[in-house]
Structures are given as structure tokens and as C-alpha cells.
Amino acid sequence: MRIDTSAGPAEVEIDDVLGPSLLVVLTHGAGGGVDARDLLTVRDLAVRCGAAVARVVQPYRVRGARAPGPAEKQDAAWLELVAALRERYGPVPLVQGGRSNGARVACRTATAAGARGVLALSFPLHPPGKPERSRRAELLAAAAAEVVVINGGSDPFGVPEAGDVAELHVIAGQPHSFRRGFDEIEKVVEPWLRRWSAR
Known part of the structure; x- marks a missing residue:
């Protein structure tokens, strides 16, 4: 489906379930798409947990x-x-997230969107080689939500501090775009989503 915004239309891939207990809205990195394997892993888990999932291609x-x-x-x-999607699904809890730039958007907007949870995959803490240009404030902007961050241990964009988020998981040896460790993502995300879908 397409949703018109002030920045132009967004394209949204919907995976629906009957009577969803949760709405999960995910988006891509700056140059990527919504078919990244980590996003699809989360999508599959969320559907199994009874969530309606919207994967958003931004305008x-x-x-x-x-x-x-x-x-x-x-x-x-x-x-x-997100407001258009919430109107479609009604008063179910909202979890939003994404990878890289999409994780930044999810964190920055979490409070305004009323998100209960934020899943940040490969959160880019700073540009490569420029730790002085920290984006920590974007993580802290989501403090009203329960934020889970999953980053690769070899990510040149850095790894957030554990004290800045509810949960931080680092997949050893992985770069900014995960090549493996999808089973680890499942182990972290599934119980977290099941807690939200039970609320």
C-alpha cells in the first residue's frame, strides 16, 4: 500500500494477522531496502507472535x-x-524499529509516535572514524520507550553504551550489515516481542 506524507508517498509492505495484539513498524537503512535479512527475521518473528507488521519504504x-x-x-x-497505520489497527501497542538510519528515525520519533518499544538494528552511533560526532542523544530521545539495540561487534559506526538502552546485544565479529547471527537476533527479539504482544 502507499501512504501519502508531507515528504511524498511511502510504500508499505503489510503482513497481517487476524486480530493483531501488536503493531510492529520497521524501516530500512539509508541506502537499503525492507528485504534486508535482519528485517525479514524480525518480521517473521513478529507475525508468529501475533503482530501485524508494516515494512516501510520511506518517501x-x-x-x-x-x-x-x-x-x-x-x-x-x-x-x-505511523499515524495512518495506527488508525488502521486501532489501540494495540506500537513497536517501531529499523536498521541503521531507520533505527535512528525510530528512536528520534518514539515519544511522539507513542511507541512502547523500539528495536534498533545496527544503530550507527557515529560516522565511521568520527566518534566525536556521537548520535547518543538520538538513543536517549527514545527513553520513554523500551529500547533494544542489536549491533555487530565490528561495526565501524560504533556500538552504543549498555547503560543508554534497556537491552544491548552485540553479535561478535559482525560488521554494520549482518552476514550471520540471525539466530542470535531471533533469541533476543522473540521473547521481547512476546512480552509486548501479551500486554
């Missing part, structure tokens, strides 16, 4: 751009499409 990617542009514009569009 800048729909129009063919590789860079997301200003954070304010990206966040405003995200909040608009």
Missing part, C-alpha cells in the same frame, strides 16, 4: 534518492505514516 527511497535528507523532514513523514 526519499520511493523517489529514488539514496540519502534521507533533513532529519526533521524524515521524522515528520514517519510520524504521518
Whole structure:
């Protein structure tokens, strides 16, 4: 389905279940898509846990751009499409997340969206080689939600501090785009989602 936003249309892949107990909204990294294996792993788990899952191709990617542009514009569009999805599914708990840039968006907008949980895959703590340009404040912006971060131990974008999030899991030896460790993602995410779907 397509959802119109102030930044243009977003494309949304929906995996529905009958009477969902949870709405999970996921999005991609800056240059990636919603078929990344880690996102699909989370999608499959969420559906098994009784959640409706929306994987969002953000407006800048729909129009063919590789860079997301200003954070304010990206966040405003995200909040608009999440509002449209919440109208569709009603008052079920919202968990939002994504990988890399998508994780940043999910964290920055968590409070405004009313998200109960945030799943941040490969959260890019800083640009490669520039630890002084920390994005820690974006993680802390999601403090009203329960934030779970899963990063690779060899991620050149850095790894957040454990004290900044509810849960931090590091997959040893993995770079920014996971090549393995999807079973570890399952072990972390499944019980977390089942807790939310039971609330």
C-alpha cells in the first residue's frame, strides 16, 4: 500500500494477522531496502507472535534518492505514516524499529509516535572514524520507550553504551550489515516481542 506524507508517498509492505495484539513498524537503512535479512527475521518473528507488521519504504527511497535528507523532514513523514497505520489497527501497542538510519528515525520519533518499544538494528552511533560526532542523544530521545539495540561487534559506526538502552546485544565479529547471527537476533527479539504482544 502507499501512504501519502508531507515528504511524498511511502510504500508499505503489510503482513497481517487476524486480530493483531501488536503493531510492529520497521524501516530500512539509508541506502537499503525492507528485504534486508535482519528485517525479514524480525518480521517473521513478529507475525508468529501475533503482530501485524508494516515494512516501510520511506518517501526519499520511493523517489529514488539514496540519502534521507533533513532529519526533521524524515521524522515528520514517519510520524504521518505511523499515524495512518495506527488508525488502521486501532489501540494495540506500537513497536517501531529499523536498521541503521531507520533505527535512528525510530528512536528520534518514539515519544511522539507513542511507541512502547523500539528495536534498533545496527544503530550507527557515529560516522565511521568520527566518534566525536556521537548520535547518543538520538538513543536517549527514545527513553520513554523500551529500547533494544542489536549491533555487530565490528561495526565501524560504533556500538552504543549498555547503560543508554534497556537491552544491548552485540553479535561478535559482525560488521554494520549482518552476514550471520540471525539466530542470535531471533533469541533476543522473540521473547521481547512476546512480552509486548501479551500486554
